[in-house]
Amino acid sequence: MEPRVDRGSFRDPDSRVFYAGDSVHRALSERGLADWDALAATTLFRDKVAEGKLVGTEQLPEPNGLPAELDAERVAAVLRHDRVPVVSYPYEWPFGMLKDAALLELELLLAALDEELILKDASPYNVQWRGTQPVFVDVGSFERLREGEPWAGYRQFCMLLLYPLMLQAFRKVPFQPWLRGSLEGIEPAEMRRLLTFRDRFRRGVLTNVVLHAKLEARYADREVKQDLKKAGFRTELIRVNARKLRKLVRRLEWKPGRTAWSTYRTMNPYDEPDAAAKLDFVREAAGARQRRLVWDLGCNDGRFTRVAAMHADYTLAVDADAAVVEALYRELRDEGADTILPLVGNLADPSPGLGWRGAERRPLVDRGRPDLTLALALVHHVALTSNVPIRDFLDWLAGLQTELVIEFPTRDDPMVQRLLSRKGPGANPDYDTETFERALNERWRVERRETLPSGTRILYRASPSA
Amino acid sequence: MLPPAPPSSVFSNPTQMGGLFAYLDAGSGSMIVQAIVGGVAAVAVAGKFYWRRFLGFIGVRKKNDS
Numbered sequence: 001m002e003p004r005v006d007r008g009s010f011r012d013p014d015s016r017v018f019y020a021g022d023s024v025h026r027a028l029s030e031r032g033l034a035d036w037d038a039l040a041a042t043t044l045f046r047d048k049v050a051e052g053k054l055v056g057t058e059q060l061p062e063p064n065g066l067p068a069e070l071d072a073e074r075v076a077a078v079l080r081h082d083r084v085p086v087v088s089y090p091y092e093w094p095f096g097m098l099k100d101a102a103l104l105e106l107e108l109l110l111a112a113l114d115e116e117l118i119l120k121d122a123s124p125y126n127v128q129w130r131g132t133q134p135v136f137v138d139v140g141s142f143e144r145l146r147e148g149e150p151w152a153g154y155r156q157f158c159m160l161l162l163y164p165l166m167l168q169a170f171r172k173v174p175f176q177p178w179l180r181g182s183l184e185g186i187e188p189a190e191m192r193r194l195l196t197f198r199d200r201f202r203r204g205v206l207t208n209v210v211l212h213a214k215l216e217a218r219y220a221d222r223e224v225k226q227d228l229k230k231a232g233f234r235t236e237l238i239r240v241n242a243r244k245l246r247k248l249v250r251r252l253e254w255k256p257g258r259t260a261w262s263t264y265r266t267m268n269p270y271d272e273p274d275a276a277a278k279l280d281f282v283r284e285a286a287g288a289r290q291r292r293l294v295w296d297l298g299c300n301d302g303r304f305t306r307v308a309a310m311h312a313d314y315t316l317a318v319d320a321d322a323a324v325v326e327a328l329y330r331e332l333r334d335e336g337a338d339t340i341l342p343l344v345g346n347l348a349d350p351s352p353g354l355g356w357r358g359a360e361r362r363p364l365v366d367r368g369r370p371d372l373t374l375a376l377a378l379v380h381h382v383a384l385t386s387n388v389p390i391r392d393f394l395d396w397l398a399g400l401q402t403e404l405v406i407e408f409p410t411r412d413d414p415m416v417q418r419l420l421s422r423k424g425p426g427a428n429p430d431y432d433t434e435t436f437e438r439a440l441n442e443r444w445r446v447e448r449r450e451t452l453p454s455g456t457r458i459l460y461r462a463s464p465s466a
Numbered sequence: 467m468l469p470p471a472p473p474s475s476v477f478s479n480p481t482q483m484g485g486l487f488a489y490l491d492a493g494s495g496s497m498i499v500q501a502i503v504g505g506v507a508a509v510a511v512a513g514k515f516y517w518r519r520f521l522g523f524i525g526v527r528k529k530n531d532s
Contacts, residue, residue, distance in 0.1 A: 012489045121490045155496035188495070207503045216495030224494045224515075228501055231515035237504035244503065 003067040007359035008125070015140025018067045026057075026079040026140055027066060033076040035117075035143040042115040044108075052130065053104060055137040056082035084128040084135060085314040085341070086293070086368040089361055090160065091180035092343040092351060094326035095168050095254040096333070097134075098175065101127040102161040104134045106246045109151070113239050118145045122153030124160050125361075131314075131338035132329060148229035151238045158208055159185030162249065166191070166209070169252040170199050174322055176344055183355050188213035204248040256323035274452040278376065278407070278459065279307060281450055285405045285461045286311045286372065295370040295402070297347060298378035302328040302340070308374055309340050316370070320346035347378075348386035365400065373397065375406040377415075383431050384419040390430050391439045398443040404462045408436050413456035433458065 001021060009017035014032035018025050028036055036059070039045050048054035063078040090098055101124045109119050119141045126138035163186040164175030171194065178186060186194070192213040199205055286294070286308040296305040299317035301324060309315040317340055319325050328342045345351060345364065354361040375397070382388045397404060409416045410433050420427055440446060444462035451458050502512045 014489070150492060150497040150500040152490050152492035154500055155493040156490060158496070207499060211502065212495060212499045214495075215498045216493060219494035219498060222494050224497055225492070227518060228497055228511070228515055231501070231518060232511045233501055233515075234507075234511075236507055237500060237511065240504040240507060241500050244505075 003065055005067050005069045007357065008355065008361060010356070012120070012140060015138075016070060018070065020065050022083070024081040024083055025060070025065075026081060027063065027070055027075045028077045028079065028140065029074055030076045032140055036077065036079065036139065038144050039115075039117060039139065039142040042117070044111045044115050044117075048108065048111065048136075052133050052135060054108070055084070055128075055135055055139065057139050079139065081137065081139070084130060084137065085339075086316060087128060087362070088341060088343055088367075089179075089351065090124040090164075091176045092345055092364075093176075094322050094329050094342065094344055095165065095175075096326055096329050097129070097132075097342075098124065098161065099165055099249060099252060100134050100333075102157070102165065102249045103246065104136060105157065105161065106242050106249065108136055109153075109242050110239065110246075112142055113145065113235060113242070116145045117142050118151065118238070119143075119153050122157035122161065129341055131340050132333040132336075132342075133338050145235060147235060148233050149225060150228060150233060151241070154241070155188075156185070157245065158188065158191075158212065161185075162204075162208060162245065163188075163191040165249065165252045166199075166205070167194060168254045170195065170202060172254075172257075176322065180351070180354070183361065188216050203251065204244070208245075208248075254326070256326055271454075274454050274457055275303070277450070277452050278304065281448075281459045281461070282307050282374065282376070282405055285403075285448075291370075291372045291403075293368050293370045294372045294374070296374040296376075298376065298381070299328065299342070299374075300324055300377070302331070302342070304374055304376055305340060308372065309337075312372070313339065314368075315340045316368075317342045318345045318347075320344070347382055348388055369400055370402045373400060373402045373404050375404065377407055377409070379406065379436075380409045380413070380416050380419060380431070384416065384423075384428055387428070390436055394439050394443050398464065401464050403464070404444060404460070406440070406460050406462070408433065408458045408460070410456050410458065413454070416456075 003018055003020040006017040006019065014029040014035070016027045018027060040059070045054065049056050057079050060078045060080055063075045066072050066075055066078070090101070093101070104127055105119065105122050105124075112118050120143045121141055123138070126136055126141055127134050128137045129135065160179070164179055167173050167178070167186070168175050188209060191209050195205060195209060200210055282304050289311070291312040292314070294308045294312040294315040296302075296308060296315060296317045299305045299319045302317050305315055305317040317325070317328060322344045325342045325344045332340055332342060351361070351364050353359055353363055379390070379393065382393050383390050411420070411431065416431070440460060440462065443465060445465045446460050446462045448461040449458060498515070501508055501515055504511070
């Protein structure tokens with residue numbers, strides 16, 4: 001396959017990511033190379049790579065094999081990075097993940113300052129995950145410090161990290177839709193309007209939001225960098241500010257209230273005997289062989305994700321409810337799990353292609369196709385709550401070319417009854433066992449079928465028929 | 467209260483813009499915040515910054531005066 005430039009890597013001309021075969025490379029300009037040389041010589045680089053906080057990187061002997069889109073004359077060197085298993089984006093993370101990403105950025109900024117370096121930006125997209133371990137992947141973000149200049153990444157840190165966290169912590173408004181709607185994040189003036197009068201007296205708001213918004217409006221078209229330098233701005237101020245931001249971010253907490261899903265298990269006692277049978281079924285299906293990538297769609301508390309993950313290199317645990325994903329993330333993080341990535345995502349409204357040419361941020365299916373997918377206690381919500389036709393849903397799954405463990409709650413199932421009762425008699429006529437099984441058999445080779453003890457739920461294990 | 471902002475032509479000098487090196491617009495307001503929130507160390511810097519602006523505003527200091 002021809003080498004190709006990453007469609008999301010064009011903003012920094014000194015450092016462009018491209019793919020060559022299975023490898024992730026980075027093309028550096030002369031200045032980018034000088035910055036890399038400075039970073040590579042530090043203990044910071046060695047230590048943070050060893051701790052897994054900075055992506056493993058080596059310089060290739062020759063800058064060869066460049067994609068045609070890059071001007072070879074401007075490329076001074078090529079780096080090769082270790083790969084992260086699956087790329088994810090801040091609008092797919094629960095609160096705790098965005099917070100940990102923010103803390104990693106500040107940790108690296110402070111460490112960089114000690115080495116006469118600085119981060120030239122503060123994008124959360126520079127942070128990726130190995131399970132619940134955040135890893136900073138943009139080595140090109142480190143540059144040599146220029147004394148007397150403020151931190152260029154501060155505004156971006158506020159817009160894409162601090163404000164979204166504040167929005168969720170103070171206002172209990174989920175940040176994910178906002179970050180998905182605006183790749184630049186929340187403007188200081190917008191953030192000021194989003195907060196209440198009471199919020200202004202919370203730690204860090206007066207300066208980082210209110211004053212920030214005011215000064216931004218006042219100095220919109222004015223150049224002040226030289227004036228600040230002459231007034232004696234020095235690196236120590238960046239250090240003080242970064243420490244304050246770290247303290248501020250650490251104190252931001254989101255306590256999710258009870259959501260329909262976070263109480264799902266306790267409110268559905270009938271589910272318990274079924275859950276045991278389901279665990280056996282999933283254990284057998286997952287244990288058949290080692291999988292590269294498993295998706296657990298509608299993962300809830302991750303009970304079945306964990307079983308599947310025992311036989312997979314990497315597992316995505318996806319749920320539309322940020323509260324259950326947050327709880328799962330905290331659990332997995334405390335365990336140090338590095339092969340399960342919890343993500344917030346709604347199947348009926350999945351992450352689209354976003355940004356420049358709609359390709360800067362990619363849809364989830366383009367970032368790693370599963371070879372096994374779990375769809376447990378899911379299809380009735382997709383079909384009845386979101387009104388996605390059953391056949392359409394199975395078509396979409398079939399397009400993934402994945403093995404499948406899928407649960408079908410029949411029309412007699414209490415949860416299905418509850419969903420249907422809100423809609424009136426005769427709603428969703430395509431939702432019945434016969435239609436489902438016919439559609440499933442048209443697209444898959446069903447290898448096992450088991451009715452759960454409740455009698456209203458059926459499990460299927462299927463392989464792509466082609 | 468913040469002192470009134472002088473017209474941009476008073477201070478900006480494109481040849482001196484350190485921004486030539488940055489791909490990300492740091493934002494003028496965002497830079498000033500950093501000079502204000504840095505605790506004790508920031509007081510002198512912010513004071514001097516605004517004093518220079520004030521002198522520029524009343525015409526004591528010319529735009530390229532350093």
